[in-house]
Amino acid sequence: MTKIQLYDTTLRDGAQGEGVNFSLEDKVLIARRLDEMGFDFIEGGYPLSNPKDTEFFQRLAKEPLKRSRLCAFGMTRRRGVKAADDPGMKALADSQAPVITIVGKTSDFHVAEVLRVSEQENLDMIAETIAHFIGLDRQVIYDAEHFFDGWKRNPEYAAQTIKAAADAGAMLIAMCDTNGGSLPEEVARITKEAAAAVSIPLGIHTHNDAELANANSLASIDAGAVQVQGTINGLGERCGNADLISVAANLMLKKSGYEVLDPKQIERLTELSGFVYEVGNLLRRNNQPFVGPSAFAHKGGMHVHAVNRVAESYEHIPPESVGNRRRVLVSELSGRSNIIATTTKLGLAEDPALMNAVLEEVVRRENEGYQYEAAEASFALLVKRLADQFTPHFELVKYHVATESRGGAALTEATVKLLIHGADGQDQVEHRVAEGDGPVNALDGALRKALSGRFPQLREMSLVDYKVRVINSEAATAASVRVVIESRDADGETWGTVGVHENVIQASWEALVDSIEYKLCKDAAGS
Numbered sequence: 001m002t003k004i005q006l007y008d009t010t011l012r013d014g015a016q017g018e019g020v021n022f023s024l025e026d027k028v029l030i031a032r033r034l035d036e037m038g039f040d041f042i043e044g045g046y047p048l049s050n051p052k053d054t055e056f057f058q059r060l061a062k063e064p065l066k067r068s069r070l071c072a073f074g075m076t077r078r079r080g081v082k083a084a085d086d087p088g089m090k091a092l093a094d095s096q097a098p099v100i101t102i103v104g105k106t107s108d109f110h111v112a113e114v115l116r117v118s119e120q121e122n123l124d125m126i127a128e129t130i131a132h133f134i135g136l137d138r139q140v141i142y143d144a145e146h147f148f149d150g151w152k153r154n155p156e157y158a159a160q161t162i163k164a165a166a167d168a169g170a171m172l173i174a175m176c177d178t179n180g181g182s183l184p185e186e187v188a189r190i191t192k193e194a195a196a197a198v199s200i201p202l203g204i205h206t207h208n209d210a211e212l213a214n215a216n217s218l219a220s221i222d223a224g225a226v227q228v229q230g231t232i233n234g235l236g237e238r239c240g241n242a243d244l245i246s247v248a249a250n251l252m253l254k255k256s257g258y259e260v261l262d263p264k265q266i267e268r269l270t271e272l273s274g275f276v277y278e279v280g281n282l283l284r285r286n287n288q289p290f291v292g293p294s295a296f297a298h299k300g301g302m303h304v305h306a307v308n309r310v311a312e313s314y315e316h317i318p319p320e321s322v323g324n325r326r327r328v329l330v331s332e333l334s335g336r337s338n339i340i341a342t343t344t345k346l347g348l349a350e351d352p353a354l355m356n357a358v359l360e361e362v363v364r365r366e367n368e369g370y371q372y373e374a375a376e377a378s379f380a381l382l383v384k385r386l387a388d389q390f391t392p393h394f395e396l397v398k399y400h401v402a403t404e405s406r407g408g409a410a411l412t413e414a415t416v417k418l419l420i421h422g423a424d425g426q427d428q429v430e431h432r433v434a435e436g437d438g439p440v441n442a443l444d445g446a447l448r449k450a451l452s453g454r455f456p457q458l459r460e461m462s463l464v465d466y467k468v469r470v471i472n473s474e475a476a477t478a479a480s481v482r483v484v485i486e487s488r489d490a491d492g493e494t495w496g497t498v499g500v501h502e503n504v505i506q507a508s509w510e511a512l513v514d515s516i517e518y519k520l521c522k523d524a525a526g527s
């Protein structure tokens with residue numbers, strides 16, 4: 001077994017991704033999670049760059065990581081100054097991180113055109129910087145920037161730069177495909193050539209500009225690299241870095257002979273991916289391989305038919321092996337197999353007449369603009385209605401929504417009148433009013449006020465997402481809007497509901513009512 005070290009740079013290169021901005025607390029939470037899961041190295045940031053990163057290292061110096069080694073990142077000393085006099089070196093040393101990761105130039109082009117120093121001065125900058133930290137009793141990883149591009153232009157000079165790093169005491173050289181444009185065969189070849197040039201271990205750091213970051217990481221590992229640098233969910237500068245989730249899953253589940261993480265931690269990859277999206281308040285990539293919600297979501301009728309018989313017919317690995325789950329989507333592309341899979345999950349017997357009725361209704365409604373892929377709760381209610389297994393908990397008598405502009409502020413008020421059906425057969429009328437940030441918020445508030453006396457569990461349910469889309473369905477004469485709402489309760493379960501109407505408030509009302517009915521049915525079934 002060859003041990004491949006996982007070097008996570010979510011908190012440094014990941015934070016260089018557009019739209020990513022971790023707070024100090026976010027960084028600490030992510031570092032602790034990676035530490036708990038056994039990542040070998042965690043690059044916490046660039047101490048010279050900003051006070052947040054400086055403070056991050058101070059926090060971790062007080063309460064060090066338990067399993068992972070913490071790395072502070074910075075560049076080689078500035079041209080023309082001694083390492084000891086360079087503020088960048090001081091910031092790195094003050095970080096107290098046990099590992100210092102130094103980035104330096106490999107390419108003669110960058111040395112001449114970007115740094116504008118002589119080739120010898122660049123070699124001195126690399127060697128003196130690394131020697132400085134070795135003198136301070138730190139371990140040093142050397143990130144060879146533009147390594148593959150530099151090697152392709154001038155392999156002799158590129159080799160001199162990494163030899164300077166190795167001779168100065170670096171413990172590992174990470175070969176960086178900084179511009180992300182290399183191909184796997186080039187990466188494999190150059191990794192072998194670099195291994196012949198230095199006697200210290202090699203690592204690989206790739207970017208995804210040609211959508212090859214993961215393939216290039218694997219190619220380099222097969223050619224001898226023993227460390228892979230990357231980020232969770234592939235966050236990073238421009239098109240991102242290698243996604244350590246996919247790299248780790250491929251190494252552990254597809255390839256033999258590599259040891260990466262404890263196998264139990266591989267089952268936590270889906271949770272880890274969601275955690276980083278959640279903490280960073282980032283949009284999840286649904287079709288992200290291995291861990292995305294769509295990674296094992298089957299839509300085409302023929303696929304679902306086969307998966308119902310043998311799961312592996314359309315799955316490259318069992319979803320549970322990375323902590324994900326299989327989903328069956330219902331849409332106009334469904335066959336009976338999709339419906340059977342979902343109705344069985346709802347505890348309904350396999351009834352061909354019901355299956356046909358559901359399938360017909362789904363096709364008819366999708367033609368009107370409904371979509372059930374993200375609205376599994378509305379689909380469950382639709383099936384229950386067609387199976388005569390649904391009794392509404394309440395009925396609308398009327399609602400009224402008014403928005404007025406006063407002194408530049410828009411104020412919205414909603415009134416809802418409901419007939420609530422009691423378990424004892426006694427109906428009760430509730431008439432409530434609520435103010436809100438907008439019509440949907442006000443309507444939601446009035447609806448809950450009206451219902452929460454009879455159904456107190458609704459107080460623990462919240463609306464977490466609201467999406468509106470204008471659609472021009474074939475069946476409708478005018479443009480309609482589709483509203484999809486995502487709700488969550490105290491158990492952490494989330495569910496989606498959908499409403500379609502020419503009027504956005506009516507479409508929202510439909511989705512809100514389905515959301516509440518689903519919660520009440522779910523709780524009644526569980527009690």
Ligand SMILES: CC(=O)SCCNC(=O)CCNC(=O)[C@H](O)C(C)(C)COP(=O)(O)OP(=O)(O)OC[C@H]1O[C@@H](n2cnc3c(N)ncnc32)[C@H](O)[C@@H]1OP(=O)(O)O
Pocket residue numbers: 013016046048049050075076077078079103104105114115125145178237
């Ligand atoms: C490939 C990578 O991802 S490397 C990491 C990139 N990450 C970041 O840049 C994020 C953090 N960066 C920062 O906060 C700032 O850029 C700082 C604090 C590092 C530097 O800020 P400034 O001093 O204002 O410099 P600025 O960012 O404009 O330019 C970079 C300077 O570093 C020099 N430089 C670039 N690479 C190196 C290197 N490997 N070694 C030494 N100097 C270098 C450049 O020549 C330039 O100096 P110059 O203006 O004297 O020519």
Ligand SMILES: CC(=O)C(=O)O
Pocket residue numbers: 013103143144145146176177178179205207
């Ligand atoms: C060091 C680094 O992030 C790169 O070269 O891409």
